[in-house]
Amino acid sequence: MNSLQLEKLNPQQHTAVTSEAQHLLVLAGAGSGKTRVLTHRIGWLIAAGLASPYSVLAVTFTNKAAREMKGRIEELLEAPSQGLWIGTFHGLAHRLLKAHWQQAKLPQNFQVMDSDDQLRLVKRIIAEMNITDDRIQAKQVQWFIGAQKDEGRRAQYVVASGDWYQDTLKAIYTRYEEICQQSGLVDFGELLLRAHELWLNNPELLAHYKQRFTHVLVDEFQDINDIQYAWLRVLVGNELSLTIVGDDDQSIYGWRGAKVENIQGFELDFSGAQTVRLEQNYRSTANILNAANAVIANNNGRLGKDLWTDDDEGAPLRLYAGFNEQDEARYIADEMKRLIAAGTSPTEIALLYRSNAQSRVLEEALIHLQVPYRIYGGVRFYERMEIRNAVAYLRLVLNRQDDASMERIMNVPPRGIGNKTFESLRVMARDQGCSLWQAAQLALANNALAKRAANALQAFVELIEQMDSKVMGLDDLGEMIDYVNKHSGMIEYHEKEKGEKGRARVENLNELITAAQSYNSELDYDSSAELLALFISEASLDAGDAQAEEHEPSVNLMTLHSAKGLEFEYVFLAGMEENLFPHKMSIADPGGIQEERRLAYVGITRARKELTLTYAESRRLYGSETFNSLSRFVREIPDGLVNEVRLRSTVSRPANFGLQQQMAVEDSGLSIGQRVAHAMFGEGTITNAEGGGAQTRVHVAFDDGTERVLMLQYANLQPV
DNA sequence: GCTTTGGTGCTTTTT
């Protein structure tokens, strides 16, 4: 094990890697060598004879992280990581449920349902229950069900409060569980919940895994939710050794159920845990790091860490004020072009923003200046419509009870099965308590449909049956998918589609064949049908970023959330404005602001060499002109670290552009950010202005917590 | 039964 060079670690890293404490908490600041510590610790445990590859379980949050860790461990061990379990919570849960489907009370061929399937199912249930009240929205119901499962709560344990809204949610959730069980479908939350119940209901199984694993290691622990924590806690118990690595300052998924408090819970539940802080940063210059520290210091309830670096001061941060969002984008594109011309690789440049909607203007500027860029986090491969359709065919072939898939592709490509037919099948399925497929059989047998519809449906049923007999006879995954692509009529359909779109879809369908051919399962299977089932369900758990094709070297565009875990020499943070970042939706809530601040911290610490912050004095947002003030996060950075860039000479400001509103506001002796009093609403602060002239409206955040938009000419605001 | 028009409402995203 030559690569395991412990002497190259700093003292804290060394302590963490070689700790013999049963439980270990590594608080690892940004850029402090977190992944290095984790992989080296696994290597060390094995080298020291404290663990064997077979007895180590490593958990991450993304497949990408799991792949990377696996690769790095294999490098360290200089051998394939055989027997070692590395995966995401969901991937591991899936693996367990596949292996122990009987104990988990699931059909052997159960499939994983992604959030799109889930939403469709929720919509179907809402329609089926004849709920028309618009207080019930499918998205919200979906969110509710997810949140319940993340907290380990099944429908029967949701409190029946007597409140109509709550009780309706409970009823939908109940029905949702029923249908999932009947169709053999498991959503993301369900994977975790079932895996947890698997431990609880099968002591002998739990004992088996407690015997097998000696060491459990978890990365990005700040992102863990309640059900994941519970699963882990039952497995580790008092017997196993647990190492967790995380950074409470980088917890940015609270809105999705992640609970930082679980780090504190760890210290309580696993008593005697050793804590190691990694505070030396090897990534950024001192200026960048100091800026990050200054910003995050405004949060409270932190576990506390002080990042420091040996590195030089480096260049000061730059702050650019564009007069509008186009100007902001142009500045960024210009600067990127300059960096690339000076020899910087585009791959070392990143442009980060709070929300995806911001990317368009930025992209336009990059295109204009011919800066090659790559945008992360669009629609992922397995979420593309055509791919999901192809997969739905395969799923239906494997399992006729899979209503979600049946619903999806019954009329794709269009084959004359319309809404009416659909509706009668749904009603029938519901009344009989059977699947859509069985309802179709029934309808055909009873001549319950109009002739045209019956013919179309008959053809569809035969198509699926025929696929079944043909496809199951093949033993190559690629050939199976090829067959379905061709005979479903999808290829033909998309070929006829006009424009670039159709061509891309056909390409994607072919790419799916390639992906299937290179698929290797870690799990056992007895037949090609089982292999196909494994491929499909793992596809649902896969963002498909492994196949991300390499284009020419490009600059990287992504949201702040997707940037976590990455680093670049040059980072641009665009849209540093109140209402945008921190986002409007989070401003009212102190917890929300703190999470936004952690997001700012993540953004700043992505930069190695230079960080540029930009904002726009005026911005078209939702169609109307808005004037946001500089983000509080920029104001939290000490002055000495930031250089303000003003390049007004290169871009001439349209004489009259966007000024009317400000003038109208200023004419009345007021300005944005000013404290004012209103006769009825009391005192508050002007946060924004829109419109112009007599139509000028001002946004005022009143001290009672309400925000109001008032017509300036009638509001009679008095400066305080 | 599929395609075009109008109304709404607006983070962040992995699995």
Add this chain to the structure above:
DNA sequence: GCACCAAAGC
């Protein structure tokens, strides 16, 4: 200002 979803034409 655009994208997405639901109701009315071909």
